[in-house]
Amino acid sequence: MDLSHLKVLVTGGGGIGVGAGVCEALDNFGATLIINELTKKKAVKAAKKYKNAIPVKADLRDGKAVEKMFKKIRKKVGVINGLVNNAGVGLSKEVQEIEEAEFDKVYGVNVRGAWLVTKYFVQQLLDNKTVGNIVNISSVHGFASQPKYSTYASTKSAIEGFTRAIAYELGKHNIRCNCIGPGMVHAEQNYDLIKTWTPDPHKWVQDFVDNQQVLHHFIEPVDCGNMAAFLLSDLSRSVTGQTIYVDAGKTIMLFNRDYVNG
Numbered sequence: 001m002d003l004s005h006l007k008v009l010v011t012g013g014g015g016i017g018v019g020a021g022v023c024e025a026l027d028n029f030g031a032t033l034i035i036n037e038l039t040k041k042k043a044v045k046a047a048k049k050y051k052n053a054i055p056v057k058a059d060l061r062d063g064k065a066v067e068k069m070f071k072k073i074r075k076k077v078g079v080i081n082g083l084v085n086n087a088g089v090g091l092s093k094e095v096q097e098i099e100e101a102e103f104d105k106v107y108g109v110n111v112r113g114a115w116l117v118t119k120y121f122v123q124q125l126l127d128n129k130t131v132g133n134i135v136n137i138s139s140v141h142g143f144a145s146q147p148k149y150s151t152y153a154s155t156k157s158a159i160e161g162f163t164r165a166i167a168y169e170l171g172k173h174n175i176r177c178n179c180i181g182p183g184m185v186h187a188e189q190n191y192d193l194i195k196t197w198t199p200d201p202h203k204w205v206q207d208f209v210d211n212q213q214v215l216h217h218f219i220e221p222v223d224c225g226n227m228a229a230f231l232l233s234d235l236s237r238s239v240t241g242q243t244i245y246v247d248a249g250k251t252i253m254l255f256n257r258d259y260v261n262g
C-alpha cells in the first residue's frame with residue numbers, strides 16, 4: 001500500500017499500545033503523521049520515532065484546545081485527509097462505586113473527545129470541498145463485557161453507534177468512517193495493570209491467549225495499525241460504517257477453549 005497521499009491525525013498517538021501501532025503502520029506505508037498527545041513533551045517524543053510526523057498538543061476534553069490544535073495543523077500541513085480517533089481511557093470499577101468525575105473523564109475522552117475531533121476534522125474537509133476518511137478505535141468491550149466495565153464498555157458501544165451514524169451522514173460527501181475493536185493488545189507495560197488482579201501476570205496472559213482467543217498469538221499494536229491503514233486506503237473504498245474486531249477471534253467464541261477442550 002502506498003499512503004503517501006495521506007496526512008493523518010492520530011489522537012493519543014504517543015502511547016505504547018494501539019496508537020503507537022497505528023503510527024508505526026501508517027509510517028511504514030508512507031503517510032504523513034500528525035501526532036496528538038496530552039502534553040507537548042509526549043507528542044514531540046513520539047513524533048521523533050517516525051519519518052514524517054509533526055507533534056500537536058491538546059487535551060481532547062477541552063473544545064478550545066481542540067479548535068486551536070486544528071488551526072495549528074492547518075498552518076503546518078494544510079488540510080488533512082485522515083483521522084484515527086485512538087485516544088482513550090479505561091475504568092474498572094463497580095457501577096455503584098463510580099464517582100461522577102470518573103464517569104465524566106471516560107466519556108469526556110472516549111466519546112466527547114472523539115466527537116470534538118471529528119467535528120473539526122469534517123469541518124475542514126467540507127470547507128475545502130475535499131474528501132477524507134475516519135477510523136475510530138472501539139474495543140471488544142463494545143461487543144460484550146465483564147463486571148466493572150459498564151462505563152468503559154458503554155463508551156465503546158457509543159463509538160460504534162457514532163461510526164455507523166457518521167458513515168451514513170457523510171456518505172454523500174464520499175467521507176467514510178469505520179471502527180476497529182481491538183482485543184487484548186500485547187504490551188509489556190500492561191503487566192503492571194494485570195498484576196492488580198493476578199499474582200502471575202505472565203501466566204494470566206498466556207492462559208488468555210490459549211483459552212480466550214481462537215488464534216494463539218499475541219495481538220501486537222501494529223496488527224491494529226495495519227487494519228487502520230487498510231481502512232484509510234482506497235483498497236477499502238466500499239467499506240463504511242463497519243466495526244472490525246482485531247481480536248484473534250475472541251468475540252466469535254461461544255465457549256472458551258478450556259471448556260471445549262480442543
Ligand SMILES: NC(=O)c1ccc[n+]([C@@H]2O[C@H](COP(=O)([O-])OP(=O)(O)OC[C@H]3O[C@@H](n4cnc5c(N)ncnc54)[C@H](O)[C@@H]3O)[C@@H](O)[C@H]2O)c1
Nearest residue numbers: 012014015016017018019038059060086087088139182185
Ligand atoms: N491496549 C489494549 O489492549 C486495547 C484494547 C481495546 C481497545 N483499546 C483502545 O485503544 C485505544 C488506545 O488505547 P491503548 O490502551 O492502546 O493506549 P495507547 O498506548 O494508544 O495510549 C492512549 C493515549 O491517549 C492519550 N490520552 C489520554 N487522554 C487524553 C486526552 N484527554 N487528550 C489527548 N490524549 C489523551 C494518552 O496520553 C495515551 O498516550 C483506546 O481507545 C482504547 O480504549 C486498547
